[in-house]
Amino acid sequence: MLTNLTPQPADKILQLMQKFREDPRTDKIDLGVGIYKDASGNTPVMRAIKEAEKRLWEVETTKKYTALAGDPAYGDAMVDLVLGDAVPRDRVAAAATPGGTGAIRQGVELIKMANPDATIWLSNPTWPNHPSIIKYVGMKMAEYRYFDDATRGVDFDGMMADLAGVKAGDVVLLHGCCHNPTGANLNMAQWAEVVDSLQKTGAVPFIDIAYQGFGDGLEDDAAAVRLVASSLPETIIAASCSKNFGIYRERTGILMTVSQEAGNKPLAQSTLAFLNRQNFSFPPDHGARLVTMILQDKVLRDDWMEELENVRLGMLALRTQLAGELQRLSGSDRFGFLAQHRGMFSRLGATPEQVERLRAEHGIYMIGDSRMNIAGLNEATIPVLAKAIIDTGI
Numbered sequence: 001m002l003t004n005l006t007p008q009p010a011d012k013i014l015q016l017m018q019k020f021r022e023d024p025r026t027d028k029i030d031l032g033v034g035i036y037k038d039a040s041g042n043t044p045v046m047r048a049i050k051e052a053e054k055r056l057w058e059v060e061t062t063k064k065y066t067a068l069a070g071d072p073a074y075g076d077a078m079v080d081l082v083l084g085d086a087v088p089r090d091r092v093a094a095a096a097t098p099g100g101t102g103a104i105r106q107g108v109e110l111i112k113m114a115n116p117d118a119t120i121w122l123s124n125p126t127w128p129n130h131p132s133i134i135k136y137v138g139m140k141m142a143e144y145r146y147f148d149d150a151t152r153g154v155d156f157d158g159m160m161a162d163l164a165g166v167k168a169g170d171v172v173l174l175h176g177c178c179h180n181p182t183g184a185n186l187n188m189a190q191w192a193e194v195v196d197s198l199q200k201t202g203a204v205p206f207i208d209i210a211y212q213g214f215g216d217g218l219e220d221d222a223a224a225v226r227l228v229a230s231s232l233p234e235t236i237i238a239a240s241c242s243k244n245f246g247i248y249r250e251r252t253g254i255l256m257t258v259s260q261e262a263g264n265k266p267l268a269q270s271t272l273a274f275l276n277r278q279n280f281s282f283p284p285d286h287g288a289r290l291v292t293m294i295l296q297d298k299v300l301r302d303d304w305m306e307e308l309e310n311v312r313l314g315m316l317a318l319r320t321q322l323a324g325e326l327q328r329l330s331g332s333d334r335f336g337f338l339a340q341h342r343g344m345f346s347r348l349g350a351t352p353e354q355v356e357r358l359r360a361e362h363g364i365y366m367i368g369d370s371r372m373n374i375a376g377l378n379e380a381t382i383p384v385l386a387k388a389i390i391d392t393g394i
């Protein structure tokens with residue numbers, strides 16, 4: 001039987017991670033996978049996480065199962081973090097998942113249970129694992145225009161024209177903030193237009209929010225998801241704690257549904273629990289417990305917010321420095337978009353051949369579509385990257 005298996009396509013992001021590891025050059029620069037790195041290239045455990053782990057070790061007396069949807073306190077804390085008081089809590093169902101990817105997977109399965117004929121619309125481009133999971137689960141998908149190659153901003157007219165053609169009951173997957181892979185985001189006036197469009201077509205928004213706190217701040221980054229959830233009858237939300245709590249390997253995510261009315265919530269909640277049971281039974285608890293402890297404790301929460309804000313401001317400073325260096329070297333403003341983009345990523349707009357040259361000739365690793373992880377830079381490597389970009393004719 002096992003001989004019948006056929007090789008599956010490799011994930012481009014993970015493939016690049018492997019290539020980088022194997023490269024013997026000592027001055028190589030990793031702008032690949034979306035992991036935050038400080039100026040020394042380390043991905044530290046955040047202070048509040050360390051402290052919560054210490055406290056947890058002291059107070060935890062059992063490792064017995066929690067609930068299928070995870071500890072309800074985690075659900076409450078995360079609903080509060082993502083949605084604030086935008087929608088009444090009795091309309092929101094929530095289940096812990098193994099990371100944001102787990103939330104996406106469970107969300108797609110939920111959509112399949114509710115409407116197997118739905119088409120899931122994805123931004124072009126999007127995180128490559130979105131289409132991969134949707135295809136694997138066996139749902140139809142389509143793309144809406146999103147990125148304008150010329151301006152490196154959002155092709156908003158194209159996006160709105162494509163969203164106007166979405167059918168009632170279809171699902172539109174939107175990045176809540178810090179678009180991955182482009183770094184180009186909608187402003188709030190544009191989000192309001194997206195809401196209008198979804199209202200008109202009767203499509204259901206499915207929001208992936210994996211970088212809350214990395215763009216314009218914890219509250220501002222949640223503004224779009226809150227607007228959508230409070231304006232439309234139904235919203236599905238996949239959130240991740242991997243990046244903003246720096247707990248990548250703990251696999252800490254959550255899937256939320258906002259139902260039309262409170263009466264729908266028990267069905268949504270029991271379906272989320274059922275889906276967890278089918279796929280992995282109880283979700284991982286360690287990361288979720290740390291997040292809950294931090295969000296519930298004022299001192300820990302303040303410290304976490306301060307560290308997260310420093311991470312965000314650090315990435316913004318790197319963006320400004322890189323855009324400035326490129327302006328100096330190119331004598332033009334054509335790289336100004338780097339300072340406008342938000343989050344961990346920017347799509348540079350280089351061809352795959354140019355990306356390959358950056359890797360082969362300069363040891364600079366970015367994803368083939370020219371997505372760069374800004375957090376992979378520091379003050380010393382920015383001039384190196386900027387010179388390589390100009391030398392490569394980008």
Ligand code: LMR
Pocket residue numbers: 013032033034035127129180
């Ligand atoms: C990324 O886009 O690099 C991250 O979300 C990591 C991943 O799992 O792909």
